[in-house]
Amino acid sequence: MDRQLASSAAAQEATRRALLSRRSGEGPRIRFGTDRAGMTAAARSESLTIGAVSRPTRRIRSIIFDTAVDDLRKQNIQLRGYEMHGAAFVELSWERPSAPGARGSIELRVPTLDVGKMLGFSEPLRRSIADRPLEARSVAETERRERLVERAQTRIAVCFDDGFVECGGRRVNFHEIELQLIEGAEEEFWNVAAELAPRVRARFLPMSEAELALARATGEGVAPAKARRPTLAEGASLDEAIVAALSACLDQFVANWPALQYQAPEEAIHQMRVSLRRLRAGVGMLRRGVASEALETAAARAKEIAATLGAARNLDVLVDMLVAGPLAQANGEPSFYALLDAVERRRIEAHAAVAALIAAPRTTQFVVDLRAALAARNWRAQPGEDGRARLDASAPGSAKQFAIRSLDRLHRRALKKSRDLAALTPEQRHHARIAFKKARYAAEFFESLFDAHAKSRRYLRRTAALQDELGAINDLAVAAELLRDLGASDPDIAPASAFAVGWCAHAREGAATDWKKTEKSLKKLETFWR
Incomplete structure (x- = not known):
């Protein structure tokens, strides 16, 4: 007793x-x-x-x-x-x-x-x-x-x-x-x-x-949260880099949940979408270093969540574009306000879908499962052609080795995709944008490994600017597709929708970007990891 x-x-x-x-x-x-x-x-x-x-x-x-x-x-x-x-x-x-x-x-x-x-x-x-x-x-x-x-x-x-x-x-x-x-x-x-x-x-x-x-x-x-760049020691292992980079993506994703409940959820939705894009880009880049069913599952779930976020984000962009562009030239035409009302109704539904998704247990499970995978370091070294591991992910300094190879590859791919930029089709420019986005995200993940602060800032600033330039063109293409769908679903707003589609086409053709000058500056872009 x-x-x-x-x-x-x-x-x-x-x-x-x-x-x-x-x-x-x-x-x-x-x-x-x-x-x-x-x-x-x-x-x-x-x-x-x-x-x-x-x-x-x-x-x-x-x-x-x-x-x-x-x-x-x-x-x-x-x-x-x-x-x-x-x-x-x-x-x-x-x-x-x-x-x-x-x-x-x-x-x-x-x-x-x-x-x-x-x-x-x-x-x-x-x-x-x-x-x-x-x-x-x-x-x-x-x-x-x-x-x-x-x-x-x-x-x-x-x-x-x-x-x-x-x-x-x-x-x-x-x-x-x-x-x-x-x-x-x-x-x-x-x-x-x-x-x-x-x-x-x-x-x-x-x-x-x-x-x-x-x-x-x-x-x-609650203010929306922007991306946080991971901080790595120069001798960090790839294991440590994976945990730091993907944790930063997940931190940004969940930090924006409370901001959805307040006056301007648009920025919270945008930042959550960015966080999941970064996460998926990170998992895609890591496939050449490690194999992980858990990370692949997380990337697939992130893609599903991002699809709902993307639908809302596209409508947010469309509303701003209509107000600043076609609607400003409508001269009080009622059909244009009816079009704006139709877009706003869809936007409200899309925002409700985002709120429901974030509150859903499966989204919490996505967060917890990924945290568990990162804590367990649930991956293994990717074998080379001879069956041996290409890189010991737990070895000190392996993060820098992997970073140099990955940044070289992604940078070369982005330059290749943007070759002869002025002659590319809109779809090809979209692929060039994605390639530069992946290169930029990788550079942000690994920037702290290299003692080249000024060079890295220039690289990130220039790739971000190109991403914005190409993104503005892509936003017009997405807006035109949404407008066609709206016009087809409601005859009363079809004329206004058709006018707005034409405005988008004119805006794309009249874009002030000098693509030849942009391509020339990209060729001079100095890398910071070598």
Whole structure:
């Protein structure tokens, strides 16, 4: 009996230490949103019950403080107070200027969450808000159940949160499950997440409901996220480069999910589409170095998701083009406004399809499965003609070897595709654009391996400019195809549609681009990797 009590006490103490350490930001974490049925299924799942130690249910009241004019938010500072077990704590976190995206934090126990008394603990905080009064911007009440799961020498902290958040006069109920790796293999952590997600029909949450509610209340929304270029050490292995490059693509994809819910989802859709293009280009480039069923599956899923994003993006571009081009010359003709209304209806449907796809469990599964594959380094070296591995992907310096070969090949292919650019058909120019896009993405993936900052910037700037020039021509071709389809589906807007198609054709022919001059500048383009 004494041994059992000692064992139980030791397990509870291990749980307490692990759940306290989760606040330090150690180890990857993931948050899922679900419903009551999903919470029940998760709590009963083998993934989170076998080898698990539970703690008593806790009730937590959490408050985000700021001034009425959002002084703290404008400085990327968050002041959160919370109460549990009759004790009060404050957590102050901020973005580190030296490391964008990384945050520092401190946490203190305080006698009370009374904002007047709480301000006394920090003179810098008072200065940052210019002595304006703090107020509660959002309040969340949570019933939290916690577990520590031990699996294959891996320890994972799990929180089951049921509650509500009130912010800006609006109340939202939530059911969230958060997992964080405390100790052990990252591969095992993501395997647990991948097993759990389909059983609870989970949706990945880049931000909690409390954070989203605060963004709604401030009216600022969530800004779309652009691509982040991976940073690699000069002696990095190809394995490390694969993880860094594809993780950056995945990070950009999920970071744009919250922005879909705000005033300008068009840019979020565009950035998600870019992230998946980069991911697919990366997997395609890697085929000459490694073989991976998991990466191929991820690329196929990315293509499916990108198709829905692309349909919405094309309609966004078409609306802008109609307003700036044909509609500006319509002189109030009603049929042109009817055409714009028809395009807008399709656009609304396309945006709804994107929102439904992002919320769908299969999209969360795509994210989790790819994270698991990257953590497991689920690939093998591609054999050469003699059956031996072309390159040891785990060897130090193998990333640079692979990068030089890949960049040489992609650059030569892009130049070949753009040869005699002025005489190419629109379809051939489109293929040239794709070739330069792949070369540019590869250059961004591997840029940090080479000590040639000025050269790399020139290379990326020029290839991006060419991509934009060719992209504008391609956008006109896509717009014309959409307009023909609209005109065929509704006789009332057919005349306006036909006029707009003609406008697109005229705009393509009258493009100011001097293709011969462009081709000449491309031949002088200096590479940075040799």
